[in-house]
Amino acid sequence: MAPATPRPGDLIEIFRLGYEHWAVYVGDGYVVHLAPPSEIAGAGPSSLLSALADKAIVKKELLSVVAGTDKYRVNNKHDDKYAPLPPSKVVQQAEALVGQEVPYKLTSDNCEHFVNQLRYGVSRSDQVTDALLAVGVTVGVLGVGLAAANLFSFLLNRSQQEKQ
CATH class of the missing domain: 3.90.1720.10 (endopeptidase domain like (from Nostoc punctiforme))
Known part of the structure; x- marks a missing residue:
């Protein structure tokens, strides 16, 4: 075409x-x-x-x-x-x-x-909007990942302390 x-x-x-x-x-x-x-x-x-x-x-x-x-x-x-x-x-x-x-x-x-x-x-500019959105999503995903890792670490430490 x-x-x-x-x-x-x-x-x-x-x-x-x-x-x-x-x-x-x-x-x-x-x-x-x-x-x-x-x-x-x-x-x-x-x-x-x-x-x-x-x-x-x-x-x-x-x-x-x-x-x-x-x-x-x-x-x-x-x-x-x-x-x-x-x-x-x-x-x-x-x-x-x-x-x-x-x-x-x-x-x-x-x-x-x-x-x-x-x-x-x-x-x-959709290019700018899309790029900023992508950065925001990436930061959001990283933030959720860090929060999950911190929660996992907290629960693991708590579990280990309860065993002692």
Whole structure:
């Protein structure tokens, strides 16, 4: 099955090694995206260095250049939750930001926050939410494991003391 042909205002999810990069399609093969210094197509692990950046540039580039050899798809995944803005408004807002240097934070101002703000007027990143949830679950599981180990140790010590 061929990927959906992007339409102006569509969100494009680009699958990088270890994360997804996001852009908004503005027509004629071009996307607008938030590009920290290390966000280059096919950069692989070095793109993860974007986590250290505190500024990014809004760029308008060909989707084929931004994606490089990485796979991508149209992913307007929040259309059922939020009403998308009219495509002309999404494109107009995106193009008005091209060339600007903007704050960048992996947890609150990343490329996914950027495109969701443009399409829905809502700044959100499921990658961040999912990562924080995974950390919370891991901490929770470790906490339960430690509590169980402490309880087991307490009961074992108590049992040994009762035998004496």
